[in-house]
Each structure stands twice: as C-alpha cells, then as structure tokens.
C-alpha cells in the first residue's frame with residue numbers, strides 16, 4: 001500500500017507541528033484543574049453588578065419587567081447615553097455592564113422575531129457573567145410563554161415570568177450529576193477539545209492531501225499501474241486511521257485527567273460526541289485539503305476556521321454569554337451542536353432515554369453537516385480533476 | 391512498435407498545442423523530441439501517458455491502445471516529468487521506495503531495486519536527505535531514480551536536465567545511454583540540441599505542435615542546404631573583397647561584423663581551402679580560422695527561420 005505508506009510518513013514528519021496543539025491543550029487542562037472553573041467557584045450572590053440600563057425605545061411593560069427583575073442582582077447607575085460617556089464609565093470602573101435595548105425591541109420580540117439585546121461588559125467580571133445568565137433566563141422564559149400561550153398580552157407575560165423566576169431563585173438547584181464546579185470544568189475541557197481536534201485533523205489530513213495532490217506529483221502517481229480507486233481507498237484508510245488515533249489520544253487525555261470526575265455513563269456519551277465530532281473535522285479537513293493548494297493558505301484557513309467556529313459556538317466561553325444572533329448563526333456550525341451536547345449531557349443528573357433522545361439529535365446535526373461538507377469536497381475534487389485532464 | 395501516435399490533435403481553447411502529429415518509437419531506440427519552449431513536447435508526452443484528454447487521434451503503447459486505466463501498459467513505463475515531482479516530506483530513499491512501490495509490491499525485491507536505483511544515479515551519500523537539502527543537479531538525479539527504479543521497458547524523460555550543472559548533466563546523459571543498453575526504449579525531450587545529438591538515435595524536431603523534420607541526425611542535416619560554416623576572426627575586409635568571397639563556389643551566406651567573417655557554404659568540396667586561398671592571395675592577415683558542421687539548430691533555423699533557443 002504505497003499511498004498509505006506515504007501518508008504515514010508525511011504525518012510522521014508533521015508530528016512536531018501537531019504536538020504543539022496537544023501540549024497547549026494539556027497545559028490548559030492542567031491550569032484548569034489546579035484553579036477550578038474560573039467563574040463558577042465564586043459566590044455570585046455577593047457580586048452585585050452595576051448596570052447602565054439604556055432603553056432606546058420608550059420603556060415597555062416587558063422591559064420594565066426585566067428592569068425590576070434585575071434589581072435583585074444589580075444596582076442601576078445613571079450614565080449619559082452617548083458612546084463616549086458609556087465607554088468612559090466602563091473604563092473608569094463606574095459600571096460593570098451596559099445593557100442597551102434597541103428601538104423596536106419589544107414589538108419585534110412579541111412578534112417572535114429574532115431580536116436581541118446588546119451588551120457591553122467588562123471581560124472576566126464575575127458579576128457580569130452572573131448578570132448575563134439572569135438576563136438570558138428572563139428573556140428565555142418570556143420567549144417560552146410567548147410561544148406557548150397564543151395571544152398572551154405583555155402584562156400577563158411579565159407576571160408569569162416574574163412569578164416563575166422568583167420561585168426558581170428561591171429553590172435555586174442546579175440539577176447536576178457531577179458536582180457543579182467539576183461539571184463546569186469538564187464542559188470547558190471537552191469544549192476546548194473541539195478546537196484541538198479541528199486543528200489536529202485539518203493540519204494532518206489537509207497537509208497530506210495538499211502534498212499528495214501537488215499537480216506533478218499527482219500526475220506521476222497517476223502514471224502508475226495502481227488504479228485510481230485503490231489510491232483513493234488508501235487515502236481514505238489513512239484518513240480514518242489518523243482520525244481515530246487523534247480521537248483516542250484526546251479520549252486518553254480526558255480519561256487520565258478527568259476519568260474520576262465523570263460517571264461512566266456520561267463518559268461514554270461524551271466520548272460518542274467527540275467521536276462524531278472527529279468525523280465532522282475529518283470531513284472539513286477533506287474539503288479544505290481538496291480546495292486549497294498551498295501550505296500557507298492551509299495554516300491561515302486552519303486558524304481562522306478553528307478559532308472562528310469555536311468562538312461563535314461557545315467552545316471557549318459558555319454559550320449563554322454569546323449573543324443571540326451569533327448563536328443563531330452558529331447553528332450551522334458543527335461545533336455549536338458539539339458544545340451544546342457536552343454542556344447538557346455533562347450537567348444531567350439522571351440520564352434517561354427521554355432526556356437523551358433530543359441530544360442524539362445534536363449528533364445527527366453534526367453528521368448531517370459532515371455529509372454536506374463531504375459532498376461539497378467531492379464536487380470540488382471532481383471539478384479539479386476534470387480541469388487537470390482538459 | 392513501442393509507441394504509435396496517429397494524427398494527434400490537442401487544443402487548449404483556441405491554442406493548438408499538438409497539431410495533427412504522428413510518430414512511431416521503435417523498440418530499443420533513444421527517440422529524441424527536440425523543440426523550443428512551448429512547442430508542445432510536454433503536452434504530447436502527457437497525451438501519450440493518458441494524463442490529458444485530446445481532441446483527435448490514436449495513441450497505442452506496446453501495441454495496445456493507451457488509456458487512463460490501461461494498467462498493464464502503465465506497469466512497464468517509467469516517467470520522469472519536466473518538473474521535479476517528489477515528496478518534500480520524504481527522504482531520498484523513501485521517495486524512491488514510494489514510486490517503486492507503486493509498481494513493485496514485494497518488499498524484498500523492492501529494497502533491492504531501490505538500492506540499485508540509488509547506486510545508479512549516485513545518491514548513496516544522500517539517501518537520508520530530504521529533497522530540500524539537495525542541490526539542483528542532485529534533485530534531478532533523484533527525480534530520475536524515482537522514475538526508473540522499477541526497471542521499466544519504456545522510459546519517458548521530459549527535459550530531465552533543465553537547470554542542471556554540467557557534471558550532473560553528463561552523469562544523467564550517460565545514465566540514459568546505460569539504461570538504453572540494458573534494454574530500455576527511451577523517449578527523450580529537450581530543447582538542447584547538443585544533448586539530443588549526443589545520445590539520440592532518432593530525432594523529431596517539432597515546433598508549434600507540428601513536425602518540422604524527423605530522422606537520424608545525419609539524415610536531418612542532409613535535409614538542409616548548409617554543409618559547413620566557416621569563421622574567420624580579426625580580418626580586415628572591404629566591399630570588393632566581400633564580393634569576391636561571395637563569388638566563391640558553394641557560398642550561400644556571407645556575414646561580416648566587428649572584423650569577424652562568417653561564411654555559410656552549401657555542401658561541396660574544398661570550401662574552407664578556397665576561402666583561405668583567396669585571403670592569402672590578397673595578402674590579408676587574419677586571426678583564428680575554424681569551421682563547423684551544421685547542427686540541429688541550423689536545421690531548425692532553415693526550416694523555421696528562427697533559432698531553437700530564443
């Protein structure tokens with residue numbers, strides 16, 4: 001199997017480059033373990049945020065309701081509503097959080113349009129993160145009632161949401177199997193893993209495909225008596241083995257570092273997710289490897305793509321901190337479903353079939369995306385081949 | 391017949407790269423394909439190897455029609471492309487092993503063949519080098535080793551000596567002759583007429599995708615009027631004297647520049663003697679005198695009105 005041999009040798013030559021990602025990842029995991037999850041270990045209750053609340057529309061019942069609800073968690077600060085004053089306030093630490101309600105928000109929201117609140121907050125501020133969660137809670141709850149009670153009027157909506165949220169705050173349980181802090185750490189670890197897997201796969205598979213498909217080299221191989229189909233099978237074999245090896249390395253890391261922290265059931269389910277995601281990465285790598293023709297382009301695209309996908313999908317920062325529009329867009333990204341699955345599975349107390357079933361759909365989404373990407377790659381390969389023979 | 395091309399036409403859009411071209415390569419010969427850059431040599435080779443689709447014509451190799459899936463033909467061909475085509479990520483040894491492995495499955499046999507190929511091109515000291523570390527000449531030798539390790543019956547080399555130092559070039563040309571002696575049929579393309587003259591038993595000159603002339607080098611040279619070109623350096627001539635030279639028998643072209651005289655004679659006897667006699671009679675001093683037989687460049691020049699090399 002000469003092509004497969006060549007694959008092995010090209011990958012071997014790339015190991016130092018690939019190792020960088022694994023080392024960074026292990027370092028990251030080590031830091032994570034020693035310090036615990038950064039946000040969740042802090043007691044939120046003490047951290048009241050100072051918020052500048054800017055309602056660009058005239059206040060509505062809905063936004064007033066939100067404001068009242070947030071009074072539990074934040075102190076309202078008056079700031080002049082121009083850009084400069086707001087920036088200053090943030091800079092001089094007069095406020096932690098600026099929430100802007102854009103004109104037409106309430107109308108749009110009630111009509112079920114994808115409107116969003118805009119926010120600016122200090123990075124790494126615990127109180128802001130907490131505020132984010134609470135604003136999200138409120139708006140999601142409101143969306144829930146809006147969707148389920150046809151013709152509901154604003155006042156009813158606000159009453160229902162306020163009632164529910166006050167009950168919930170009183171109880172305040174997090175239904176987690178693993179302890180809450182460990183759960184967060186595990187999520188962070190496995191979500192970050194998506195970034196590492198993307199890089200490993202794109203760099204490994206992409207590099208080989210670029211090398212192998214250099215025009216003159218390709219032609220030379222085409223002159224040989226090894227049938228094209230066999231060449232492709234050997235490449236496929238190389239790709240599959242490489243992908244599985246990457247997955248095993250990642251799983252081994254997870255097991256060594258966090259094997260004790262996660263129950264077996266969850267471990268298996270998360271491993272399954274990672275496995276599916278590895279194949280999504282493979283398919284993306286295959287596309288990139290077929291579409292590009294230079295190593296420089298490869299590393300640029302790898303960076304942009306892996307960072308972009310992981311950021312917008314909440315692999316680095318929790319999904320609840322990411323703007324609604326961004327998240328709405330992120331739904332077409334496999335990372336979004338990967339992260340969502342991890343977060344929900346890891347924090348599930350009792351995994352029953354009913355709870356699991358919808359999450360399996362997330363795996364389905366990933367596989368669907370993988371197939372679509374693969375189809376595009378095959379079209380590109382075919383076109384490139386025809387162009388070369390013409 | 392090892393290769394038979396009939397009436398081949400290959401177009402790139404409006405450009406006709408190969409224009410109704412036919413050729414035959416016989417068993418055991420070194421067939422030279424000579425033509426300037428862009429004359430269609432590589433295109434022709436790629437069509438013969440079934441790497442390119444063509445518009446018209448028939449190509450057969452070893453008596454069987456050539457096609458992308460004619461694997462029983464391909465197994466006996468060795469290809470050395472115009473551009474060096476090796477893996478930068480693989481060592482010299484691994485590269486040869488890869489290409490040989492496409493033809494020879496058996497590990498033990500392959501090891502032997504790879505060693506022989508390394509020996510053949512003289513890369514013994516460089517077997518664990520990566521291609522990036524090799525000089526241009528050594529890289530070309532590696533490129534050749536990758537194409538011949540499996541001992542093909544037909545070896546096609548497309549300009550294997552471009553950008554190569556004279557020592558490596560000689561090494562390569564000698565190697566090709568040795569391969570031929572060992573029984574391989576060779577197709578050799580080049581735009582260097584000296585190389586083609588040196589090693590090829592039969593030569594086809596092409597230009598703009600068309601055949602200009604074909605035959606042995608003697609046959610080619612007999613096709614043209616030029617028999618001999620005489621150079622006389624540092625000689626003082628005036629118009630009368632130049633006219634006298636033009637009156638000499640067999641003179642076809644007289645050129646006088648910077649005190650240097652070039653006279654082209656058609657075939658005939660005593661051309662050089664006649665010229666020297668004339669100069670003596672007129673009591674003219676002169677520097678060195680030498681004469682040159684026509685080259686393939688003169689053949690090309692006479693047929694196309696252009697020099698082989700731009």
Ligand SMILES: Nc1ncnc2c1ncn2[C@@H]1O[C@H](COP(=O)(O)OP(=O)(O)O)[C@@H](O)[C@H]1O
Nearest residue numbers: 402405407425426427428429430431432433434
């Ligand atoms: N892929 C291509 N597309 C368009 N034109 C091409 C292509 N390849 C070669 N040509 C043109 O065809 C002619 C013959 O090229 P080529 O076969 O490479 O000549 P040679 O090998 O003798 O230098 C040239 O004019 C070249 O520009």
Ligand SMILES: [Mg+2]
Nearest residue numbers: 431432472549
């Ligand atoms: Mg060429």
